[in-house]
Amino acid sequence: MDLRVVAYDDPDAVKLIDGVQQEYVVRYGEMDITPVEPSEFAPPLGLFLVGYLDDVPVACGGWRVRGDDEAELKRMYVVDAARGKGFARAVLAELERTAFAAGRTRLVLESGLKQPEALALYRSAGYADIPKFGVYRDDPLSVCMGKVLEDMSGDLRAG
Template identity: 65%
Template sequence: MTFTEVGIDHPDAVVLTEQVQQEYVRRYGSADSTPMDAAQFRAPHGVFLVGYLDLLPVVCGGWRVHGEHEAEVKRMYVAPSARGRGLARALLAELERTARAAGRRRLVLETGIAQPEAIGLYTSSGYTAVPGFGVYKDYPESRYFGKTL
């Protein structure tokens, strides 16, 4: 697995983020409506990564500035053909590394109850519950997590 920093508007990132949106439709009935600006995922405001396995883009995710010392993880996704290999954990570790290197002290994220594998990944990686924020803060299906880096 190799990770490459790309714009969220890079063709490989676009394909994977469209796939994650379809995953949200399948699990929740609609796509994520959180506003996403490509500039938020470019240094120094953020990062967006695509992971390649045998030269194929199979994972993606990024972080963007969220508050003075925090960053918010967005659009973490592993293509179905690559699941079960620990790639999400590797991506999360790389997002943590890049956020820490950029001076971020904490990561926060939102997921939902229809993604139990994501909740399991985050809690087993040291993330704990935090207060809700953003578009879905009042949705009972949403879960919010944070981790000090």
């Protein structure tokens, strides 16, 4: 898979974001209503990635600045036909790497109990439960997680 930095409102990104929103509709009965502005995912405030397989967009994810040292993961998604091949893990690793390189010391995210695959991915990558935040903080299906970022050598970032 070829990972490329794109604008949040790039046509390939929009196609994948529409796909993840439809996934939320299937699992939760509605789209994610968390406020998102495309400019939040433009450097230096954030980053959005699309993963391509044979020039076809198959995966996406992004981060946006949240607070002084945190970034929030958003719109992690892999199309059905490309699942189970490690693409989500590759996107996640690159988002962690780029957030760390941009000075973020921690990543946080909001997911949900009806996304067991996502929760398993995040837990296996070292994410742990944190206090709930955002528009779903009072939703019993919401799960919020966080992780302290490390550099490529495994040393914790000072901060």
